[in-house]
Amino acid sequence: GSGVVRRDRFSGGPARSFLSSLSADERIFAADLEVDRAHVLMLAEQGILADDTAGKILTALDAIEVDGHDSLPDGEDVHEAIETAVIEQIGPEGGKMHTARSRNDEVATCIRYRLREDVLEAVETTLALRESLLEVADEGRETIMPGYTHLQPAQPTTVAHWALSYEGAVRRDTKRLLDAYGRINESPLGGAAFAGTTFDVDRERTAELLGFERVIENSMDASSSRDFLLETTQVLSTHATTLSGLAEDLVIFANRGFVDLADDYSSTSSIMPQKKNPDTLELVRAVAGDAAGGVQGLTTTLKGLPRAYNRDLQRATTHAWETVDAVAEASEVAAGAVATADWNADVLAAEAGEGFSTATGVADLLAANGLPFRTAHEMVASAAENGGDYDALEAAASNVLGEPLESFVDPAAVEDALDPAASVASRDSRGGPAPEAVADQLEDAREALAAD
Template sequence: MTDEGTDESVVRRDRFSGGPARSFLSSLAADRRIFAADLAVDRAHVVMLAECDVIGDDVASEILEALKEIEAAGHDDLPDGEDVHEAIETAVIERIGPDGGKMHTARSRNDEVATCIRYRLREDVREALEATRGLREALLEVADENRETIMPGYTHLQPAQPTTVAHWALSYEAAVRRDTARLLEAYDRINQSPLGGAAFAGTTFEIDRERTAELLGFESVVENSMDAASSRDFLLETIQALSTLATTLSGLAEDVIIFANRGFVSLSDDYASTSSIMPQKKNPDTLELVRAVAGDAAGEVQGLTTTLKGLPRAYNRDLQRATGHAWETVDAVTEATEVAAGAVATADWNEEVLADAAGEGFATATGVADLLAANGVPFRTAHEVVAWAAENGADYDAIEAAAAEILEDDLESCVEPAAVEAALEPAESVASRNSRGGPAPAAVATTLESARADLDADEAALADLAADLEDAAETLRSEVAGYV
């Protein structure tokens, strides 16, 4: 090897040593989100180690005191490290010496980080659930106040049948209720502790995994230690549920944007803006952004799925890139849910414009066909009669002419003229559709009662979740106080 070659090798080594690789590996900045979670996990683990006589009470006391100081100093005061877990441990050792390293006995960063993610994600999902509760409440209030507010209903964006604002609002409340159920189910699978699984093959120390789960408020442990360290299906399930919620929100936003365009509804100024150049305009900007979040959430689902696809079992560093998909999704969808709730709750419905539009496009035609069928005309024949009328005037006279053309008989021989006149009226058309889940005010009242009962049950479940976590946090504080 020439001297020149040797010099080039040295330059190359100097150029690529240290900085780029270390910064690429580091997640310390992104880990700000789980700083508090890591401190809680450290405390629970240290308390358990002391209770199991793996470390002495005096060492536990020193470690816990150091963690208290680190918490007070904050994330920005941490020393450099690959991640928040390493940085906190280094900060403990800096304060109390080598004994600080005993806090990492019987665990790995693999099970530690998995626990921290679950610990923080529980809180984020609870916030998302609170947001769905607020949206459901807003939709139920709109429904309650608009049981008899007639509006046009559409299929394929074409006038279809008259309905009510209440019926429309309840349709979205039902969808958000299912979104809530999916998130509650995801929460149950998040709420399991991986701590104590170590790198993936367990530990030789006699530890109590159930105790750390209890101190951290987890319902149970992830039994298999390899599964505990490596699985991120709980992340995927959660953001899939959030993506479904975002899709619901996108449909809601689209409807209200269209309704605003047609003058059916006016958004509060807090949820709209004016054009920078056209002073007469009022733009539904916030709902357009809500609509767009569905695309963001779907993209995060795809990103996480692709990251997790085909990973060999146990820990892989790819997982460091997985968690961000969850944080991005839960933040965006929770905010979008809150904005949608506010927009719906503060909107004004234009009853006069809605009523005028409710009968457009012969929207009461189906009710007339149903009336003929109820009076003995086969439904397909009744459909043909009303279709003929729709092309020839779309009024009583056209129906009468259609009966003569199709039935070869007087309309009065089939049905009372007054009944036909009533069926042509949007309000009467709505009132006649009193089947379960329909738009008639009486049917809406029943649906409202059931929906409020379900909302009350979910609110109670959310309160129980919050109480369980607070009880666990208080237990952990109390146990730590016994050492510090």
């Protein structure tokens, strides 16, 4: 027919492969078949297509699905190639499939349809990671470990408290993904090129057939907006940033002998026979770069695009696919690495008191015994310079305060405050590392995981 002639005239030049998204469209091949089916069924229900024609088109679509994306004829994109294949099978009548729509609303619908699946898979990976972190937390309630600020020993904490700190962040990542999902799950179909159609289409019906929550009302918005891609990629980038911190902690902990990563999540050196390196976690850390790149690529592609459809949008989509693939994989690998790592309680306990990490607890004790906290801070700082043990505290009391230590604090309580495990147990404020405080956090995290 004349449509075929026109296509040959416009798409046969040297820019043909540059123009075509057919190979990248493999990702939305299955989605496009579903969108075609829903559209054709709706057209038949509305009396826009004869039942007989609709039936032939649906049969052709089934055959095309069986043959697969690789068997499609050449085309500018999957939408055109599928239409051409339908026409090859049933003749010009197949061209009725494209009544009352455009590739613009079609592709937007396909992307949303497929992205829903991908985002739900990404959500699953965050749930698995939370599960792994909860297991580590459950086993590590009493496992004392050093806690850091500025990567310097700061205060002793527990492995459980550390693991739950990431669980809380990943829980928010899950929520952000689900929130983005709600805005992906809206149907642009029936918006046509951007300006609606003269045919009496039922947009609610195709939305329902394709499982969308609602239609996107304005047809120009429906065909041209890609903020849902940007939002999803940004949310994934936020998750990748969380993952990169988790991975970095584990790389450092492996370096210090705090944790042994499973062989499955380690790599060796091709030259140094003794090496066991945390390569998978370094790659998890690096995926934050891929995700930030995706956000940047999308933002700069979308920035300043005029209404309505512009072909730039074709290149926007791939940034989102690449980001969701990279981040979901990183999240899955992180979950596995966390679940299979062995924590070395002895090394952790030995390190927990290093660098006078109990100093804050000692200052708190002095303050609880009536000393202004600032004065206590000064006294303990002076003790820190002389080794930060009991003797140093005694010396600091007479030097800084001019009074013997035991005159204002019980020596046994001081000894206790200097012990990392006792120090942790005493920090039982809400959200703190003391085992009872952690038990509450763990319960809360379990409930949240069950609810998500």
